[in-house]
Amino acid sequence: MDARIVVPPKVARNEPFEVRVQIRHPMETGYRTDDNGKSIPRNVIRTFTCRYDGELVFAAQLSSGIAANPYLRYFVTARASGELVFEWVDDAGVRGSERAAVTVA
Amino acid sequence: MRLLVLWLVSAAAACAAAQEPPIPAQALRSGLSFAGADVRAMQADDAENPGFLWVTHGEALWQSGCASCHGDARTSMRGVAARYPAYDEAAKSVLDLAARIERCRTERAHAAPLARESEDLLALETYVALQSRGMPGNVSIDGPARASFERGQAFYHRRHGQMNLACTQCHDQNYGKRLYAETISQGHGNAFPAYRLEWQSLGSLQRRIRACLFGVRAQMPPPGAPELTDVELYLAWRAKGLPLEAPGVRR
Numbered sequence: 001m002d003a004r005i006v007v008p009p010k011v012a013r014n015e016p017f018e019v020r021v022q023i024r025h026p027m028e029t030g031y032r033t034d035d036n037g038k039s040i041p042r043n044v045i046r047t048f049t050c051r052y053d054g055e056l057v058f059a060a061q062l063s064s065g066i067a068a069n070p071y072l073r074y075f076v077t078a079r080a081s082g083e084l085v086f087e088w089v090d091d092a093g094v095r096g097s098e099r100a101a102v103t104v105a
Numbered sequence: 106m107r108l109l110v111l112w113l114v115s116a117a118a119a120c121a122a123a124q125e126p127p128i129p130a131q132a133l134r135s136g137l138s139f140a141g142a143d144v145r146a147m148q149a150d151d152a153e154n155p156g157f158l159w160v161t162h163g164e165a166l167w168q169s170g171c172a173s174c175h176g177d178a179r180t181s182m183r184g185v186a187a188r189y190p191a192y193d194e195a196a197k198s199v200l201d202l203a204a205r206i207e208r209c210r211t212e213r214a215h216a217a218p219l220a221r222e223s224e225d226l227l228a229l230e231t232y233v234a235l236q237s238r239g240m241p242g243n244v245s246i247d248g249p250a251r252a253s254f255e256r257g258q259a260f261y262h263r264r265h266g267q268m269n270l271a272c273t274q275c276h277d278q279n280y281g282k283r284l285y286a287e288t289i290s291q292g293h294g295n296a297f298p299a300y301r302l303e304w305q306s307l308g309s310l311q312r313r314i315r316a317c318l319f320g321v322r323a324q325m326p327p328p329g330a331p332e333l334t335d336v337e338l339y340l341a342w343r344a345k346g347l348p349l350e351a352p353g354v355r356r
Contacts, residue, residue: 002162006152024158027305068305069155 003098005086010105016075019050019058021086023096029064043091045070052102053082078104126343127277128291133347136290136355139281144302148354156231156300156352159224159307163232166225170214178236186237187349190338192250199253201337203230203309204329221328227307231298234351241348242295244341253331257339260332266323272336287356292317293344294337296353303356310337 006020023045030042042064050058057076076084086098137145147153167178175181189202196208203221206229210216219226246254261272275284276292283289297310304312311333315325326332 002158004152004157004161020152022152022155022158024162069158071153071155 003086003096005084005098005100007084007100007102010103011078013104014077014079016077017102019072019074019076019084019100021048021050021072021098022069023048023088024069025090027062027064027066027068027070031064041091045088045090048072048086048088050074050076051085051087052076052078057084076102078102080104126345127273128343130346133293133344134280134291135295135347135350136293137296137350137353139288139290140354140356144354144356148296148350154300154352154354156298156307156354159228159231159298159300160235160352162224163228163230166229167232170210170216171229174213178232182233182236184237184240186234186351187240187243189244190250190253190334190341191245192248192253198331199250199334199338201311201334202234203227203311204334206230206233222309222312227298227309230309231307231352234298234349237349238351239348241346242341242344244338244345246338246342250338253335254338254342256332257335257337260336261339261343265318266321268321268323270321272317291344292340293347294340295344295347296350296355298351299353299355301355307352310340 002024004020004022008017011017025045026043027045028040028043030040030044032040034040044064044066045062048060048062049056058074060072062070081104082102084100084102086100087095088097089095137148140148147155151157164178167175171178186202189205190199191205192198193200193205193208195212196204200208203226207219207226211218244250264271272292275289280289280291294310294313297313298307299313300307301313309328311328314333314336315328318325
């Protein structure tokens with residue numbers, strides 16, 4: 001699963017900064033059928049977590065109401081330079097992860 | 106006799122005029138200008154444009170295969186997409202960018218073939234097309250490409266399907282007007298491969314043309330069919346000079 005993470009190259013101490021995450025995923029709802037009328041099993045990203053140096057700073061539970069290739073945008077405040085670790089898992093059990101370094105100026 | 110000469114001269118002038126695109130260069134408008142503010146904002150920011158997920162994937166594929174011959178795509182592929190579809194000497198036919206990439210992969214690199222509209226081929230095409238972003242489209246319709254261009258032109262002006270509509274009736278004669286909730290665009294392919302919100306995915310220009318044919322309830326040629334390549338060539342010529350936008354975002 002490809003993902004794109006955008007964080008500012010430098011952030012200010014104790015100031016919120018924007019984190020933007022986009023994950024390539026079909027987010028199959030489970031309500032559709034294929035050309036032969038067979039139901040297509042649901043496959044959506046169930047949980048998404050973002051940790052900053054081990055501390056949970058953002059988490060989301062997604063459902064079949066979310067469009068394909070989900071785009072998440074949220075704010076995080078940093079006290080010191082560190083690393084953001086993003087992890088997610090879908091219904092098929094496929095796990096994805098990505099990392100981004102944060103530099104406090 | 107003089108009358109005949111005059112007639113011949115005017116007939117020749119009419120022939121030359123027929124080779125002018127239906128929409129003059131200064132009136133060309135990208136599909137982006139017909140889109141809503143939200144779609145325009147999505148395309149304007151590369152971090153928000155979902156098409157870049159395919160760019161990321163395409164870049165990885167490029168590095169693992171194509172780069173050993175073609176080096177850095179940012180220099181070697183600059184301007185390439187603006188010239189396609191183009192006549193290919195080895196294939197003895199006009200190829201669009203996806204077909205050209207696929208030919209290079211299978212004939213030269215002996216890689217396993219990729220299906221049209223497969224994620225990998227779309228990703229590679231998008232990554233190559235991105236290198237020409239902002240450059241004006243500049244296809245050649247001379248020489249061996251001529252026959253394909255003329256077939257594409259005829260297809261564009263022929264009525265199709267149960268609705269009995271030709272492409273030209275919407276995209277040359279009625280652009281800017283409404284079709285239900287949609288604004289009819291001029292029908293240019295300069296943003297493709299593009300991320301279409303309706304598809305919730307990135308898709309090729311051929312897929313978009315097929316979607317239009319589906320809309321007028323016409324028979325859709327299969328992906329990769331030569332008729333579709335002919336139309337792609339005609340569309341590219343018709344939009345000549347319009348800057349490329351791939352990967353674009355459309356509704």
